[in-house]
Amino acid sequence: MSANKDGDGGWKSFIWNSDKKEFLGRTGGSWFKIFSFYVIFYGCLAGIFIGTIQAMLLTLSNYKPTYQDRVAPPGLSHTPRPDKAEISFTIGKDETYEAYVSHMGEFLKAYNDEKQEDSSKFEDCGDIPKTYTERGELESTDGVRKACRFNRDLLKECSGKADDQFGFREGKPCLIVKLNRIVNFRPRPPASNDSIPEAARPNFQNHLIPIHCSTKREEEADKLGPVEYFGIGAGFPLQYYPYYGKLLQPQYLQPLVAIKFHNITRDFDMRIECKVYGQNIDYSEKDRSQGRFDIKITIKNPSS
Structure with a gap:
């Protein structure tokens, strides 16, 4: 004890x-x-x-990223954007292209007229290519800046208004293309016609970043058929640049280009490359969306 x-x-x-x-x-x-x-x-x-x-x-700005090295600007993207960059459908069979059409319709809702009515946020910048629209310095007290309106009617047959199937039902599909947003980026047009491929020269205009689509393989050129471009010219007009970022331009709308393929050979895997041309637009084998994109389109006949 x-x-x-x-x-x-x-x-x-x-x-x-x-x-x-x-x-x-x-x-x-x-x-x-x-x-x-x-x-x-x-x-x-x-x-x-x-x-x-x-x-x-x-050392950081509230309006512009200090470093932009994750993706080399500018990227070129398209709608619809299916997995593996392959579009395949059968003419007349709605279920085979319904997802593509739905994706395009949703994307274009932001470009509806009623979304752009507020004159304190939007202004008309014209329907012909013009030079840059300067709205002051990023680091200033000017506050929120206006953005240019982009009317869906400019996309004509690919606007989704007259044809809500965007040409898929007839086997003449559309793609909606845009340059990705880069804060304070000013794309520079080609210096001259000599700096772009001969096939793209008809699309060249002052104050415009031209776009051109062609076959990946030269021997398949006769299978692509006519390609038509809709928008403000066949490219991206400079008056929509520069972009001031989400804080200063939360309502900003990128200019669009609609590409319509009128007669791609049926039951054939058509590999297409679309590129934009400019003095400060480069291409990289590591990033296939830098200044261009590749896509495979297969249009099947109903009896296939």
Whole structure:
């Protein structure tokens, strides 16, 4: 019994030793020094961390990314955008192209007239290519900037108004193409006709980034058939640039180009490449959407 008492007394005295005034083996002064040390130590660490974050934030702009190296600008994208960049459907069979048509209809809703009625946010920039629309510096007190309207009627047969099937039902499909948004990017048109392929020269205009589609293989050129372009010219007009970002132009609409393929050979895997041309537009084998895109279109006859 005495051993148990001694053991109990040792445990209790470690928790609180009334003779030495110690709690868990330390006096009050010792605990105060340790507590003060760790408060100062972790306070300094927190101060260094907060200071470095604040210093980094001072180097960043609220309106323009400091670094834009994830994707080399500009990318060229299209709607519909199916998996594996392959469009395959059968003429007259709605179920085979219903997803493509639905995707295009949803995409173009943002371009409906009622979405662009607010004159405090939108303005008319003309229906012929013009030079850049300057709306002040990014880092200024001008606030939210207006954006150019883009009327769906400019896409004509591919607007989805007269033909809500976008040509798929007749085997003459449309693609809607846009240049991806890059804050404060000003695309520069080709310096001259000599700097673009001969087949794309009819699309060349002042103040326009021309686009041209062709077959991936030269020997298949006769299977592509006529290609028609709708929009403000056959390309992207400069008055829609530069883009000022989501904070300053939350309502911004990119200019669009509709491409209609009138007579692609049936029951044939047609591989097509579409490219835009400009002085500051480059292409990369690592990024197949940089300044261009590839797509395979297969149009099947109903009896196939």
